[in-house]
Amino acid sequence: MNSKLISWLGYFLLIGGMGVVTLAMGWITGYHGLGTLLSVALIPLFLAGLLSLFIVSINHPRPNREMESLLALRTAQLQDANATIKRMSTKDRLTGLFNRRGFRDLLKREILRSRRIDKPLVIMAIKFLFGPNLDTARQTSMMSVFGKNLARWIRGTDVSARIGEDTMAFLLLDTDLEGARIFYDRICEHLANSEFQFPPFRASVVLHPEHGSASDGLIELALSTVESASLTELMVASPASPVSNTAEPETMA
Numbered sequence: 304m305n306s307k308l309i310s311w312l313g314y315f316l317l318i319g320g321m322g323v324v325t326l327a328m329g330w331i332t333g334y335h336g337l338g339t340l341l342s343v344a345l346i347p348l349f350l351a352g353l354l355s356l357f358i359v360s361i362n363h364p365r366p367n368r369e370m371e372s373l374l375a376l377r378t379a380q381l382q383d384a385n386a387t388i389k390r391m392s393t394k395d396r397l398t399g400l401f402n403r404r405g406f407r408d409l410l411k412r413e414i415l416r417s418r419r420i421d422k423p424l425v426i427m428a429i430k431f432l433f434g435p436n437l438d439t440a441r442q443t444s445m446m447s448v449f450g451k452n453l454a455r456w457i458r459g460t461d462v463s464a465r466i467g468e469d470t471m472a473f474l475l476l477d478t479d480l481e482g483a484r485i486f487y488d489r490i491c492e493h494l495a496n497s498e499f500q501f502p503p504f505r506a507s508v509v510l511h512p513e514h515g516s517a518s519d520g521l522i523e524l525a526l527s528t529v530e531s532a533s534l535t536e537l538m539v540a541s542p543a544s545p546v547s548n549t550a551e552p553e554t555m556a
Contacts, residue, residue, distance in 0.1 A: 395465040397443060398450025403522070406464035406472055410518040413476060414511060425475040425483040426509045428525040429490070431502050432534075433469055442469070448499045456493045461486070472525065480539065483508045487537045505532035509540045 393405030401409065410426070417424045433442050446465065453463045462474040475486055487506055494501045507528035509521050524540050532538035 395450070397447050398465050400450050400453070400471075401462065401464035403464065403466040403472075406462070406466055406474070407518050407522060409462060410474055410521065413474060414516055414518060417476075417511060418516070422477045423479050423513075424511045425473075425478045425480070425486075426511070426521050426525050427473040427475065427483060427486065427506060427537075428466075428509075428529040429471045429473070429504050429506045430467075430529045430532075431469045431471075431504045433502055445499065445501060448497075449501065452493070452497070456490065457486070466522070467526075470526065470529070472522070480508070480510060483510075484537060503534050505529050505534060505538070507532050507538045507540060514540055514542070 393401060393408065395402040413424055431445070446469075449471070450463070450465060457463060457473070460476050462476075464472045464474075466472045473486070475483060478486070487508070490506075494504075507525050509525045509528065511521060514524055515521055528538055528540040
């Protein structure tokens, strides 16, 4: 016998007993007519049935509600796990900044936004020159320190990423070439004044829309330009190549 049937039977017998008691009281007080006795007895029995149905209907959905709550909890946990996986796939473990994939995806969205509001944006690449005497541990430490200090050195709207073992990238929103030069000078000043001794570096800058509208093309152009940049000045990329001129689609999945 399942719990639902037991509940029904228990509630009905408990409250239905009121009908028997009422019947007995009616007999004792002299209501000996069959119709009167049945009327007096059936009213509590009817109420007992209704009350039993009400109580069971309240209690019965509880397992369903618990299951729904558990399902909602599991769904939330799954969403958190998916968000964590996505975050890990777009973040650099050493610095906590975007990796190349995360930087590219963000650049795609910002190119579309820039096109809608008719504002420029800048992609800057910085490549550190590790000497032969700088071991891997020292390189790792240097990149970690640089990445952790960037939050204090750049605007909240600027985006930084580590897109190579020795290369950082920056996305400067609503910024033109003059703003890029100011940003470059500020980075140079911070590195020069840092307690940590950073190696020399080269820097290049690519502009949107002047140099194209494709995220992969702009990143590649910045990386190829930084290879030939000098150590003393910011190198602006040459006119866009056919690859970097390929526009991003108007919508993204």
